[in-house]
Amino acid sequence: MLAYIVRRLLWTPVLLALAAFFVFFMGTFAPGDPAELRLGNRATPERIERERERLGLDDPIPVRYFRYVGDVLKGDFGDSYHYQGRPVLEIIAPRLWVSMQLNIAALIVAICIGLPLGFYAAKKQGTGRDPAIVISMLILYAMPVFFTAPFLILFFAVKLHWVPASGWGGFFSLQIILPALTIGIPGAAVFVRHMRASTLEVIGQEYVRTAHAKGMSNFVVNYRHVARNALLPILTIMGFTLAGMFGGSLIVELIYGIPGAGRLSLDAIFQRDFPVLTAFVLLGAGMLVLANLVIDVAYTIVDPRIRLQ
């Protein structure tokens, strides 16, 4: 297993370098001259030329790329084109922190609704409640954010005045509730689906019958024998869900007016602020790869039958 972890850790920088090159290449392929964008209206041809020289934009692409990678290794992601001369990391870090809090809150919502409901649906298989849960979750899953977000605001903020309509106040504020629900409910639907399937698989196992036969109470069998084992495959899905959430909060951030990373990266795409964009993609990809590695390793600890190779 150690060999596996080492191999994955060695592959990660290569993967990130390739990902960075891709975004870098897209940046050079995109129309518009960064030097011109930086200078804005005050640009004269001479000034643009000098700016290009200062930024090193006239060097060949490989040279620029390796210079960039060298800087990144030193922790320097360059300066933003749009926000004059501010280091990229300084711009991204607070935004990323906001998005992470939002997505963690959403994940908590998804888990708290999804896992118990999926377990319950599986226990009620054969009754009308199981398909009712499955179908209503599917309806929620298919509901586009373009509707969920304004609907929740209209109902809980405008009509009932329970929570503020929009804005950002940190993890422990009332404002986080609606956006977290908006992202978390479709996520819950995914958890219901998988939790239900894996619970059904475990319920049919012989050791569950044995536990019942031994005269153990329903509660103990359900929680110690069924639920704990049914949770195992859910771990992998957590990785995917985290991955999906990273860019998925974009529209939600837009509608709720949350100053998160999704919003920032979208602006960066439209303003051709490629230093910001590259850094964002690098950090995002890096976090994703690490999260998946942690989940893989956690898997072997929770379920010793699994060997990584």
Place this chain on the structure above:
Amino acid sequence: MTSTTPTSSIVQDLPKSRGHWRNIWANFRRRRLAFVSLILISFIYLLGIFAPVIQTHDYQETNLRETQQGPSTDHWFGTDRAGRDLYTRVVWGIQTTVIITITSFVTGSLFLGVSIGLVAGYFRGWIDAVIMRVGEVISAFPDILLIILLAATLRPRITEFARDVEDSTGISGLVSSGIVDYVVIGIALLPLSWFGMMRLVRGQVLVLRDAEYVQAARAMGTSTPRILFRHILPNVVSPIIVSVSFGIGAIALSEVVLSFFGLGVQPPRPSLGVMIGEVTARGGASVSVLRDHPEQLLAPIIVVWLLIFSWNIVGDALNDVLNPRAR
């Protein structure tokens, strides 16, 4: 003359075999919700295909005396801020969805995904390793960001290219026909669509390539393409169908998201995403629109909602019917 032997009478008593696909169809039809969903999907797509016939107005026709109206006999879903008929625009929007779904699915998922998956799984070795690593790099990106990035960078280049072609060949209307939009969206969705399908096909092929019937075919000197397409591919069709039915909803949604940001289909051509984006001022005015003119927001959204929901139901049912062992 014919004399019936005991064996043949037994055979005649057996229910007639209906063939693999007819069996599957019969099983599928027994699932009522899935069957209804399939009919619903066909109905929605037919609306889009016959948009020019069933439109009640022109989708560009503005009428400033009839703006922001609720549903009426003249305007079935009401009108938008410019007085354009919402029903007509929804129907044309569906047509856009149909075209994009088909083009991006046929090119990305079916053509690229299946063929690369076949090659990677069958030849293994370094080809497989390279393909898998490339896929890993692509899937390390946050999905929506990658799609938006591709669309934003490629659009000006592709438009430029189309203009050049127009100038040099004398064909006009290439850019205004919307082909550029479809190409941009198709390419932007590629990274999303090919890898999942590729991994699925590859996994199946890895198992099948060592199956006895494939070894037999190889021993008889069957050519590699023939083994791939005649012996292996037909056995991978079921998971491909299931994956396609789950993927179509996602593709439709991605187009909506791209057009919402103004990176997909360009006005005046209507698309469900363009409609949502225009009405809500790119999300900013969602709440007031939902409160004051809900039909303007709901008309495009309900279609997207129904499509994604129905395709998921159909996908579930197909999964049960086509992969009974997976249950």
